[in-house]
Amino acid sequence: MAEERSYRKNLAIKGFVYMGGQELEVKVRNVSITGLLAELKTEGVMNDVKDVFQAIKLSPVIDIYLPELRVAGEAEMVRSEKVDGHLLFALEFRNIYYDVDNLVYSRRAYRKNMAAPGHVWINGESHTFTTENVSVDGLMIRLEGKLDLEPGAVLRYEFKRLELSGEAKVIWREQGEETTLLGLEYLYLEKDSIKGVPRFIHE
Known part of the structure:
Protein backbone atom coordinates (compact mmCIF):
# COMPACT_ATOMS: atom_id res chain seq x y z
CA MET A 1 0.00 0.00 0.00
CA ARG A 108 3.91 46.84 9.34
CA ALA A 109 6.53 44.31 10.32
CA TYR A 110 5.88 40.64 10.88
CA ARG A 111 4.44 39.82 14.30
CA LYS A 112 5.91 36.80 16.03
CA ASN A 113 3.71 34.99 18.53
CA MET A 114 5.57 34.85 21.83
CA ALA A 115 4.25 34.40 25.35
CA ALA A 116 6.92 35.60 27.77
CA PRO A 117 6.97 37.77 30.91
CA GLY A 118 8.23 41.33 31.24
CA HIS A 119 7.80 44.43 33.36
CA VAL A 120 6.31 47.83 32.68
CA TRP A 121 6.22 50.85 35.00
CA ILE A 122 2.98 52.83 35.25
CA ASN A 123 2.89 55.89 37.50
CA GLY A 124 6.05 54.65 39.19
CA GLU A 125 4.64 51.20 39.97
CA SER A 126 5.98 47.98 38.43
CA HIS A 127 3.48 45.70 36.67
CA THR A 128 4.23 42.25 35.25
CA PHE A 129 3.00 41.61 31.73
CA THR A 130 2.88 38.69 29.33
CA THR A 131 3.50 39.26 25.64
CA GLU A 132 0.95 38.17 23.07
CA ASN A 133 3.22 38.90 20.11
CA VAL A 134 6.34 40.90 19.31
CA SER A 135 7.78 42.64 16.27
CA VAL A 136 10.66 44.94 15.40
CA ASP A 137 8.19 47.82 15.85
CA GLY A 138 6.69 47.00 19.23
CA LEU A 139 4.94 44.63 21.63
CA MET A 140 1.41 43.50 22.31
CA ILE A 141 1.16 42.84 26.04
CA ARG A 142 -1.46 41.65 28.52
CA LEU A 143 -1.61 42.92 32.11
CA GLU A 144 -3.76 41.87 35.05
CA GLY A 145 -6.52 44.28 36.06
CA LYS A 146 -8.09 47.31 34.39
CA LEU A 147 -5.59 50.10 33.83
CA ASP A 148 -6.50 53.66 32.96
CA LEU A 149 -4.05 54.42 30.15
CA GLU A 150 -4.67 56.57 27.11
CA PRO A 151 -2.99 56.22 23.69
CA GLY A 152 0.10 58.39 23.60
CA ALA A 153 1.20 57.58 27.16
CA VAL A 154 4.91 56.73 27.43
CA LEU A 155 5.91 53.81 29.66
CA ARG A 156 9.22 52.34 30.76
CA TYR A 157 9.53 48.61 30.05
CA GLU A 158 11.90 45.65 30.41
CA PHE A 159 11.65 42.47 28.36
CA LYS A 160 14.50 40.08 29.12
CA ARG A 161 13.51 37.39 26.59
CA LEU A 162 14.68 39.68 23.76
CA GLU A 163 17.09 41.71 25.93
CA LEU A 164 15.00 44.83 25.41
CA SER A 165 14.44 47.75 27.76
CA GLY A 166 13.66 51.43 27.47
CA GLU A 167 10.53 53.41 26.72
CA ALA A 168 7.48 52.59 24.63
CA LYS A 169 4.39 54.52 23.59
CA VAL A 170 0.86 53.20 24.05
CA ILE A 171 -0.73 52.99 20.59
CA TRP A 172 -4.00 51.38 21.63
CA ARG A 173 -5.72 49.86 24.67
CA GLU A 174 -8.38 47.16 24.98
CA GLN A 175 -10.08 46.41 28.28
CA GLY A 176 -11.26 42.93 29.22
CA GLU A 177 -13.14 41.72 32.25
CA GLU A 178 -10.00 41.19 34.31
CA THR A 179 -7.10 42.17 32.05
CA THR A 180 -5.83 45.04 29.91
CA LEU A 181 -4.35 44.51 26.44
CA LEU A 182 -1.88 47.15 25.21
CA GLY A 183 -0.23 47.79 21.88
CA LEU A 184 3.17 49.39 22.50
CA GLU A 185 5.57 51.02 20.04
CA TYR A 186 9.27 51.15 20.88
CA LEU A 187 10.83 54.58 21.32
CA TYR A 188 14.51 55.32 20.65
CA LEU A 189 15.30 51.79 19.47
CA GLU A 190 17.23 50.56 16.45
CA LYS A 191 14.53 48.35 14.96
CA ASP A 192 16.86 46.22 12.87
CA SER A 193 18.87 45.16 15.90
CA ILE A 194 16.30 42.93 17.64
CA LYS A 195 17.83 39.48 17.60
CA GLY A 196 15.33 36.66 17.22
CA VAL A 197 12.56 38.61 15.49
CA PRO A 198 12.44 38.93 11.68
CA ARG A 199 11.24 42.01 9.87
CA PHE A 200 9.94 40.29 6.72
CA ILE A 201 9.45 43.51 4.75
CA HIS A 202 10.87 43.35 1.25
CA GLU A 203 10.40 45.28 -1.95
Missing part, protein backbone atom coordinates in the same frame (compact mmCIF):
# COMPACT_ATOMS: atom_id res chain seq x y z
CA ALA A 2 1.33 3.43 -0.91
CA GLU A 3 2.23 5.65 2.02
CA GLU A 4 -0.52 8.16 2.77
CA ARG A 5 0.60 11.71 2.17
CA SER A 6 -1.06 15.11 1.91
CA TYR A 7 -1.54 16.36 -1.63
CA ARG A 8 1.33 18.60 -2.66
CA LYS A 9 0.96 21.34 -5.25
CA ASN A 10 4.07 22.16 -7.28
CA LEU A 11 4.94 25.85 -7.20
CA ALA A 12 7.78 28.24 -7.97
CA ILE A 13 7.17 31.24 -5.74
CA LYS A 14 9.35 33.43 -3.54
CA GLY A 15 9.26 33.19 0.24
CA PHE A 16 11.36 34.07 3.28
CA VAL A 17 12.58 32.15 6.32
CA TYR A 18 14.30 33.41 9.45
CA MET A 19 16.90 31.18 11.06
CA GLY A 20 20.32 31.59 12.54
CA GLY A 21 19.48 35.24 13.14
CA GLN A 22 19.12 35.95 9.40
CA GLU A 23 16.31 36.50 6.92
CA LEU A 24 16.87 34.22 3.93
CA GLU A 25 15.10 34.13 0.60
CA VAL A 26 13.77 30.77 -0.59
CA LYS A 27 11.93 29.43 -3.61
CA VAL A 28 8.96 27.27 -2.65
CA ARG A 29 8.95 24.13 -4.80
CA ASN A 30 5.78 22.55 -3.47
CA VAL A 31 3.27 23.06 -0.65
CA SER A 32 0.57 21.06 1.11
CA ILE A 33 -1.76 21.69 4.03
CA THR A 34 0.91 20.32 6.38
CA GLY A 35 4.12 21.86 5.05
CA LEU A 36 6.34 22.76 2.14
CA LEU A 37 9.58 22.06 0.33
CA ALA A 38 11.78 25.09 -0.32
CA GLU A 39 15.10 25.82 -2.00
CA LEU A 40 17.52 28.33 -0.51
CA LYS A 41 18.03 31.31 -2.84
CA THR A 42 20.14 33.62 -0.63
CA GLU A 43 23.70 33.06 -1.82
CA GLY A 44 26.79 32.72 0.32
CA VAL A 45 24.97 32.30 3.64
CA MET A 46 24.58 28.53 3.87
CA ASN A 47 26.41 26.11 1.65
CA ASP A 48 25.69 22.72 3.14
CA VAL A 49 23.32 20.77 5.37
CA LYS A 50 25.71 21.17 8.30
CA ASP A 51 25.22 24.97 8.05
CA VAL A 52 21.46 24.45 8.35
CA PHE A 53 21.80 22.29 11.45
CA GLN A 54 24.17 24.83 12.98
CA ALA A 55 21.54 27.53 12.41
CA ILE A 56 18.73 25.53 14.05
CA LYS A 57 20.72 23.89 16.86
CA LEU A 58 18.79 25.81 19.54
CA SER A 59 15.38 25.14 18.00
CA PRO A 60 14.18 23.50 14.75
CA VAL A 61 11.18 25.89 14.67
CA ILE A 62 11.75 28.85 12.36
CA ASP A 63 9.68 31.81 11.12
CA ILE A 64 8.37 31.83 7.57
CA TYR A 65 6.59 34.33 5.32
CA LEU A 66 5.10 33.49 1.91
CA PRO A 67 3.80 36.78 0.43
CA GLU A 68 2.10 35.31 -2.64
CA LEU A 69 0.22 32.71 -0.59
CA ARG A 70 -0.51 35.25 2.17
CA VAL A 71 0.85 32.82 4.77
CA ALA A 72 3.06 33.62 7.75
CA GLY A 73 4.01 32.02 11.05
CA GLU A 74 6.21 29.22 12.30
CA ALA A 75 7.33 25.91 10.80
CA GLU A 76 9.58 23.09 11.96
CA MET A 77 12.61 22.00 9.94
CA VAL A 78 12.12 18.25 9.46
CA ARG A 79 14.68 17.61 6.73
CA SER A 80 17.45 19.32 4.81
CA GLU A 81 19.44 17.95 1.89
CA LYS A 82 21.53 19.05 -1.03
CA VAL A 83 20.30 17.90 -4.43
CA ASP A 84 22.10 18.78 -7.67
CA GLY A 85 23.85 21.66 -5.93
CA HIS A 86 20.61 23.07 -4.45
CA LEU A 87 20.09 23.26 -0.69
CA LEU A 88 16.54 22.12 0.13
CA PHE A 89 14.43 22.48 3.29
CA ALA A 90 11.40 20.37 4.18
CA LEU A 91 9.27 22.37 6.62
CA GLU A 92 6.23 21.28 8.62
CA PHE A 93 3.75 23.99 9.61
CA ARG A 94 3.32 24.69 13.33
CA ASN A 95 1.70 28.07 14.12
CA ILE A 96 0.50 29.39 10.78
CA TYR A 97 -1.73 32.31 9.84
CA TYR A 98 -3.50 32.18 6.49
CA ASP A 99 -4.99 35.02 4.48
CA VAL A 100 -2.43 37.51 5.75
CA ASP A 101 -3.21 40.84 4.07
CA ASN A 102 -0.31 41.89 1.84
CA LEU A 103 -1.16 45.55 2.35
CA VAL A 104 -0.80 45.17 6.11
CA TYR A 105 2.57 43.47 5.68
CA SER A 106 3.80 46.23 3.38
CA ARG A 107 3.13 48.74 6.16
Whole structure:
Protein backbone atom coordinates (compact mmCIF):
# COMPACT_ATOMS: atom_id res chain seq x y z
CA MET A 1 0.00 0.00 0.00
CA ALA A 2 1.33 3.43 -0.91
CA GLU A 3 2.23 5.65 2.02
CA GLU A 4 -0.52 8.16 2.77
CA ARG A 5 0.60 11.71 2.17
CA SER A 6 -1.06 15.11 1.91
CA TYR A 7 -1.54 16.36 -1.63
CA ARG A 8 1.33 18.60 -2.66
CA LYS A 9 0.96 21.34 -5.25
CA ASN A 10 4.07 22.16 -7.28
CA LEU A 11 4.94 25.85 -7.20
CA ALA A 12 7.78 28.24 -7.97
CA ILE A 13 7.17 31.24 -5.74
CA LYS A 14 9.35 33.43 -3.54
CA GLY A 15 9.26 33.19 0.24
CA PHE A 16 11.36 34.07 3.28
CA VAL A 17 12.58 32.15 6.32
CA TYR A 18 14.30 33.41 9.45
CA MET A 19 16.90 31.18 11.06
CA GLY A 20 20.32 31.59 12.54
CA GLY A 21 19.48 35.24 13.14
CA GLN A 22 19.12 35.95 9.40
CA GLU A 23 16.31 36.50 6.92
CA LEU A 24 16.87 34.22 3.93
CA GLU A 25 15.10 34.13 0.60
CA VAL A 26 13.77 30.77 -0.59
CA LYS A 27 11.93 29.43 -3.61
CA VAL A 28 8.96 27.27 -2.65
CA ARG A 29 8.95 24.13 -4.80
CA ASN A 30 5.78 22.55 -3.47
CA VAL A 31 3.27 23.06 -0.65
CA SER A 32 0.57 21.06 1.11
CA ILE A 33 -1.76 21.69 4.03
CA THR A 34 0.91 20.32 6.38
CA GLY A 35 4.12 21.86 5.05
CA LEU A 36 6.34 22.76 2.14
CA LEU A 37 9.58 22.06 0.33
CA ALA A 38 11.78 25.09 -0.32
CA GLU A 39 15.10 25.82 -2.00
CA LEU A 40 17.52 28.33 -0.51
CA LYS A 41 18.03 31.31 -2.84
CA THR A 42 20.14 33.62 -0.63
CA GLU A 43 23.70 33.06 -1.82
CA GLY A 44 26.79 32.72 0.32
CA VAL A 45 24.97 32.30 3.64
CA MET A 46 24.58 28.53 3.87
CA ASN A 47 26.41 26.11 1.65
CA ASP A 48 25.69 22.72 3.14
CA VAL A 49 23.32 20.77 5.37
CA LYS A 50 25.71 21.17 8.30
CA ASP A 51 25.22 24.97 8.05
CA VAL A 52 21.46 24.45 8.35
CA PHE A 53 21.80 22.29 11.45
CA GLN A 54 24.17 24.83 12.98
CA ALA A 55 21.54 27.53 12.41
CA ILE A 56 18.73 25.53 14.05
CA LYS A 57 20.72 23.89 16.86
CA LEU A 58 18.79 25.81 19.54
CA SER A 59 15.38 25.14 18.00
CA PRO A 60 14.18 23.50 14.75
CA VAL A 61 11.18 25.89 14.67
CA ILE A 62 11.75 28.85 12.36
CA ASP A 63 9.68 31.81 11.12
CA ILE A 64 8.37 31.83 7.57
CA TYR A 65 6.59 34.33 5.32
CA LEU A 66 5.10 33.49 1.91
CA PRO A 67 3.80 36.78 0.43
CA GLU A 68 2.10 35.31 -2.64
CA LEU A 69 0.22 32.71 -0.59
CA ARG A 70 -0.51 35.25 2.17
CA VAL A 71 0.85 32.82 4.77
CA ALA A 72 3.06 33.62 7.75
CA GLY A 73 4.01 32.02 11.05
CA GLU A 74 6.21 29.22 12.30
CA ALA A 75 7.33 25.91 10.80
CA GLU A 76 9.58 23.09 11.96
CA MET A 77 12.61 22.00 9.94
CA VAL A 78 12.12 18.25 9.46
CA ARG A 79 14.68 17.61 6.73
CA SER A 80 17.45 19.32 4.81
CA GLU A 81 19.44 17.95 1.89
CA LYS A 82 21.53 19.05 -1.03
CA VAL A 83 20.30 17.90 -4.43
CA ASP A 84 22.10 18.78 -7.67
CA GLY A 85 23.85 21.66 -5.93
CA HIS A 86 20.61 23.07 -4.45
CA LEU A 87 20.09 23.26 -0.69
CA LEU A 88 16.54 22.12 0.13
CA PHE A 89 14.43 22.48 3.29
CA ALA A 90 11.40 20.37 4.18
CA LEU A 91 9.27 22.37 6.62
CA GLU A 92 6.23 21.28 8.62
CA PHE A 93 3.75 23.99 9.61
CA ARG A 94 3.32 24.69 13.33
CA ASN A 95 1.70 28.07 14.12
CA ILE A 96 0.50 29.39 10.78
CA TYR A 97 -1.73 32.31 9.84
CA TYR A 98 -3.50 32.18 6.49
CA ASP A 99 -4.99 35.02 4.48
CA VAL A 100 -2.43 37.51 5.75
CA ASP A 101 -3.21 40.84 4.07
CA ASN A 102 -0.31 41.89 1.84
CA LEU A 103 -1.16 45.55 2.35
CA VAL A 104 -0.80 45.17 6.11
CA TYR A 105 2.57 43.47 5.68
CA SER A 106 3.80 46.23 3.38
CA ARG A 107 3.13 48.74 6.16
CA ARG A 108 3.91 46.84 9.34
CA ALA A 109 6.53 44.31 10.32
CA TYR A 110 5.88 40.64 10.88
CA ARG A 111 4.44 39.82 14.30
CA LYS A 112 5.91 36.80 16.03
CA ASN A 113 3.71 34.99 18.53
CA MET A 114 5.57 34.85 21.83
CA ALA A 115 4.25 34.40 25.35
CA ALA A 116 6.92 35.60 27.77
CA PRO A 117 6.97 37.77 30.91
CA GLY A 118 8.23 41.33 31.24
CA HIS A 119 7.80 44.43 33.36
CA VAL A 120 6.31 47.83 32.68
CA TRP A 121 6.22 50.85 35.00
CA ILE A 122 2.98 52.83 35.25
CA ASN A 123 2.89 55.89 37.50
CA GLY A 124 6.05 54.65 39.19
CA GLU A 125 4.64 51.20 39.97
CA SER A 126 5.98 47.98 38.43
CA HIS A 127 3.48 45.70 36.67
CA THR A 128 4.23 42.25 35.25
CA PHE A 129 3.00 41.61 31.73
CA THR A 130 2.88 38.69 29.33
CA THR A 131 3.50 39.26 25.64
CA GLU A 132 0.95 38.17 23.07
CA ASN A 133 3.22 38.90 20.11
CA VAL A 134 6.34 40.90 19.31
CA SER A 135 7.78 42.64 16.27
CA VAL A 136 10.66 44.94 15.40
CA ASP A 137 8.19 47.82 15.85
CA GLY A 138 6.69 47.00 19.23
CA LEU A 139 4.94 44.63 21.63
CA MET A 140 1.41 43.50 22.31
CA ILE A 141 1.16 42.84 26.04
CA ARG A 142 -1.46 41.65 28.52
CA LEU A 143 -1.61 42.92 32.11
CA GLU A 144 -3.76 41.87 35.05
CA GLY A 145 -6.52 44.28 36.06
CA LYS A 146 -8.09 47.31 34.39
CA LEU A 147 -5.59 50.10 33.83
CA ASP A 148 -6.50 53.66 32.96
CA LEU A 149 -4.05 54.42 30.15
CA GLU A 150 -4.67 56.57 27.11
CA PRO A 151 -2.99 56.22 23.69
CA GLY A 152 0.10 58.39 23.60
CA ALA A 153 1.20 57.58 27.16
CA VAL A 154 4.91 56.73 27.43
CA LEU A 155 5.91 53.81 29.66
CA ARG A 156 9.22 52.34 30.76
CA TYR A 157 9.53 48.61 30.05
CA GLU A 158 11.90 45.65 30.41
CA PHE A 159 11.65 42.47 28.36
CA LYS A 160 14.50 40.08 29.12
CA ARG A 161 13.51 37.39 26.59
CA LEU A 162 14.68 39.68 23.76
CA GLU A 163 17.09 41.71 25.93
CA LEU A 164 15.00 44.83 25.41
CA SER A 165 14.44 47.75 27.76
CA GLY A 166 13.66 51.43 27.47
CA GLU A 167 10.53 53.41 26.72
CA ALA A 168 7.48 52.59 24.63
CA LYS A 169 4.39 54.52 23.59
CA VAL A 170 0.86 53.20 24.05
CA ILE A 171 -0.73 52.99 20.59
CA TRP A 172 -4.00 51.38 21.63
CA ARG A 173 -5.72 49.86 24.67
CA GLU A 174 -8.38 47.16 24.98
CA GLN A 175 -10.08 46.41 28.28
CA GLY A 176 -11.26 42.93 29.22
CA GLU A 177 -13.14 41.72 32.25
CA GLU A 178 -10.00 41.19 34.31
CA THR A 179 -7.10 42.17 32.05
CA THR A 180 -5.83 45.04 29.91
CA LEU A 181 -4.35 44.51 26.44
CA LEU A 182 -1.88 47.15 25.21
CA GLY A 183 -0.23 47.79 21.88
CA LEU A 184 3.17 49.39 22.50
CA GLU A 185 5.57 51.02 20.04
CA TYR A 186 9.27 51.15 20.88
CA LEU A 187 10.83 54.58 21.32
CA TYR A 188 14.51 55.32 20.65
CA LEU A 189 15.30 51.79 19.47
CA GLU A 190 17.23 50.56 16.45
CA LYS A 191 14.53 48.35 14.96
CA ASP A 192 16.86 46.22 12.87
CA SER A 193 18.87 45.16 15.90
CA ILE A 194 16.30 42.93 17.64
CA LYS A 195 17.83 39.48 17.60
CA GLY A 196 15.33 36.66 17.22
CA VAL A 197 12.56 38.61 15.49
CA PRO A 198 12.44 38.93 11.68
CA ARG A 199 11.24 42.01 9.87
CA PHE A 200 9.94 40.29 6.72
CA ILE A 201 9.45 43.51 4.75
CA HIS A 202 10.87 43.35 1.25
CA GLU A 203 10.40 45.28 -1.95
